[in-house]
Amino acid sequence: MNTVSPYINRELSWLEFNKRVMMEAVDPDVPLLERLKFLAIFSSNLDEFFMIRVGGLQDQKEAGYSKLDISGCTPEQQLVAISRKAHELTNQRQKIYKTIKSDLEKENIVIAPDIDAELDEIAEAIFNEEIYPVISPVTISSNNPVPFIYNFRLCVYAVIKKNNIIHHSVIILPENLQRIFKVKLDKTYYLFAEDILKRYLQIVYPDYEILDSYCLRVTRNADLTLDEEESDDLLLSIKKFLKSRRKGGICRVEIDGRLPADILEKMSQEMNFDKDDVYVIDDLIDMTSLFAITGAKQELCYPQFNPVMPDGFSADSDIFEKIKKKDLIMYRPFHDFSLVSKMVAAAADDPDVLAIKMTLYRANKNSTILASLSKAVKNGKHVSVVIELKARFDEERNVDWANMLEEAGCIVTYGIAGLKIHAKNLLIVRRENGKVVRYTHMSTGNYNEFTAGIYTDVDYITADEEVGKDCAAMFNYLMGYTDIGTWNRFYLAPNYIKPKILELIDEEIAFAKAGKKARMIVKVNSIIDKLLIDKLIEASCAGVKIDMIVRGVCGIRAGIKGVTENIRVRSIIGRFLEHPRIIYFHAGGKKRVFFSTADWMERNMDRRVELFFEVLKKEPKNFLLNIIDLNMKDNQKTWIQKGAGYEKTKSADDKLCYHDYLINNIEDLHKEAQL
């Protein structure tokens, strides 16, 4: 009997994922400024992790909730393990940062330099013009406790002296204060606001002696769990929540390593945080700001590339005519997502278009798609948008979108209470020769023209009647026009995806038991759903060969003899963020392939509206099979799970980085698919 657990804790698995992101910053094949960007991504990810996941666990701990997770840990045990791992990663990040910073200096890019004579005059001008007018120091006394420090707000803690009495003062850097100032002299310098402020503290406290100053930053719990059933008006409740969100408990404090222990002790009492929540940072606190520097020098970045129009499409193509002849599959960012934007724009102007409907989870600023929707309304089209207001960190923006679209005359709805709408669908209803034709666009990625350039995703457009019917039924369901839908081709969470996947795995198990070839490839972002994991274990035990390509959280430990020995787990971290969910089943030789918006997590399967769709047409199916094949062949950006950790493959021979390959060869895949 094997005693190693086949389950891995979700949070620790996520930290492992973020480590893989960070390790891109040490890959010599990655351009220097891109390496810096990976550090910024790592930091941004970690911020969110603390705010959401750690915050949530702290709530559970404080509420006395002691239910064990999939790996058998209580919330308290998880917090201890997270703290240990996060400290380790934070320390590692600092070392990597120092190396990159030093390498950048060789390229005449200097980050957070000492403000010497050369820079002094400029820094002082920045202080006087940008910083001094907007800061409000609070000197702590019995009447003035430590002020409330908002989430992620950087502070300068100053120890000052007057008349032999030592005072402590806190300056919270305002949200609207620019943090990085670029100064181009013989080299390009990036000055940080907190460094400038610390240098000119004497101006802030003119009658005081400045003894020392330190930076610190707090991360607060922002668990966004909302009980939607209690809210009559979801929109109002979100607005209300956004206001209250700024006052969560502290789950991390990043401090300057020089901060004296007594001050830290006093702060921890006043602000209510533990020793384990403290992260000592020697150098730069809050590396998310490094995003501002990553475009400093084009030759230190990834070479630019132009996404291509797919298979016979051009800027002037009659999209509807082409789609009617043949389903179209695209793979972002290698294919040009602007084709979808153009399709919506064409629909807005097309006198034959009756209606346009779409789901909106995350859109970009200046979205041309949303501008087209507004235009379509003006042109007399019936436009409906189902907006997900609870798209994490985009809530405020989505409320604004909702208002803008409503003002334009769109029918805006907010989906179903208790279910987050994660499916990405667009439906264009057109009257052609007196008949209604529906064009359906389905995607694993958002209608976001910015992220379409950095996430990999599948787009599928079809004029298939059955698919169009399902898509219309889905919108009817989401918009509250009907409570009961019938489906031909769509499998939708929360009710239908998981049972379908379990059924498909069961079929593979049956093939394996019958001594036939049984194989699955599962490409998802995360897997933590216990029912699905247990089914995979069952499949492995039955002899089904399973390859998992899991970018992020993977709650299953591969390769345990007699348990998961037929499962291999890999993760691809590269230039583009892996985002599509593509599932392959050998199915006795039928080779069934699906794409989906759903990760294999309880939240996706049980509490979201997600889509799971089988690609039946030969060409797009072959195209997806080729994509999966390339994923499996990548030997430059792939990490293989070993135990609870991962090891990077870095083949010296027959190098294949699948992102690089697709930049140059995406259209070859289309051609191969036609064979």
Next chain:
Amino acid sequence: MKNGIFAAINIGASAFRMHISEYTDGDERPLEYLIKPLRLGRDTFTKGHITLESVYAATEILKKFRHKMDEYGIKKNYKAVCTSGVREAGNRAFFIDHVRQETGLELEIIQPSDEIYVKYVTVKNDIDGFDDFEKEGVLLANISSGNIALAVLKDNQNIYSGALPYGSLRLRRMFSDTPTHIRYKAYEQYVQKMCYSIGNALPVGFELNHLVSAGSSLNVLLNIFKPKKNMLKKAQLEELYEKVKHMPRDTIKSVMKIRQDEASVLVPTLVTYIKLMEFVGTDFVRFSHMTFPHMLSLFYSNTVRDKGFVGRVRNTLYGLGERFNIDRKHADTISEFAMKLFDALKPLHSLGRQERFILEAAAILSDAGYYIDTRKHNQHSYYLVQSIEIPGLPRETVKLISYLVLMHNGDVNDWFENKYHYFPMEKQLLIKKLVSILRIADSLDSSHMNLVQDFDVDILQGKIVIRAKCRKMAFLEKHSFETKSQVFAETFGIPIELETRILYE
């Protein structure tokens, strides 16, 4: 219908449903089907009216349906009908008005006989072999939440039709205070009484052979059994009934994996089906998979037609006449004469096929009142006709027939001056035109002896002459003609004369 998109909305006792179809050159293509549960029947069947809260909820649903219609540019190409949940509500006028104000939708109340007729026509087109069932005797049952509408058909006659308050939701509400474990017994007794009522309405010794069902109650059974053919067996329904009849709703819901609203009506639905199958003496119930709004769409878009309608109604009228012991020969004669007159006088009256049929129906049933009393038989005929319910025959048509049978005898002017003065002029004129013809046709067989064999109609300058060929001297006919033809002259402004010629003596 012409090519285009048609929407049909059904506001039922337990849910709102909408079906949208595209029609191209006679082909139908369903585009959308929407369902929103809302139990108006719960209000209506317990309180007698729809609560304001439900009126608002209904309006919200219909606003969404309206949006859906706007999406396809549907403005007038729709039919929105309300069944028992609204029909029986005391505040139905307010409900309909509120919906009109808020959504622009014009709702209509559909009568049970019209509801069963729509289903009859569409089911007839949908179920193979229905024509044979119709010959052999079929009970078509529309079992919905509020009512059960029934039609018994045999030998191309509508033997019986009616709507009875036995819908599954109504039963559920009616016996909601009865303890769960014995509630099924109450359902059994109540539905048994319904079968007794139907049996009483059928001719003695009448045999039925088939049961065909339509109506929302089917959905729960289809969800459970998922039959591949359009047929459910009595044995499987009985087996299920034995399993669930003692169970409370929540247990049924979890055991059968069905929705709560379905669980709450499962037992009364099963009782109804089983009892009806026993009544008919069949082991099967056949059904159509079509939803009611889909049927409405096909019917009101004129995509399905009742080709045998006129013949069946005529047969049904004669069947009714036989029940009232009418003189069949006399009925045939005046019907034939009325039709001949109608056709010959077309240049005067300018009426169409529909009015011709009204005249024919009135000719068949004009003497039905003799069954009650020979005195004032026309008045007895009037109320007997008023009580007729024939699926497909609009209420207004039935009323027109009743006015004709009333006025085929007696003082027409008196009726209009004292009773029907409020009728619009057009309606008065229509009745007068048809009555004028009916009275002349009736006078031509006044003796009930078929003395007038045939006649010709000559429209001359200043008068109309009927030249009748008689078997014998037609004293009564001539006398009656003198009395009854006055209305004709007043209506058309031209005198009408009768000349008789004896063919054989």
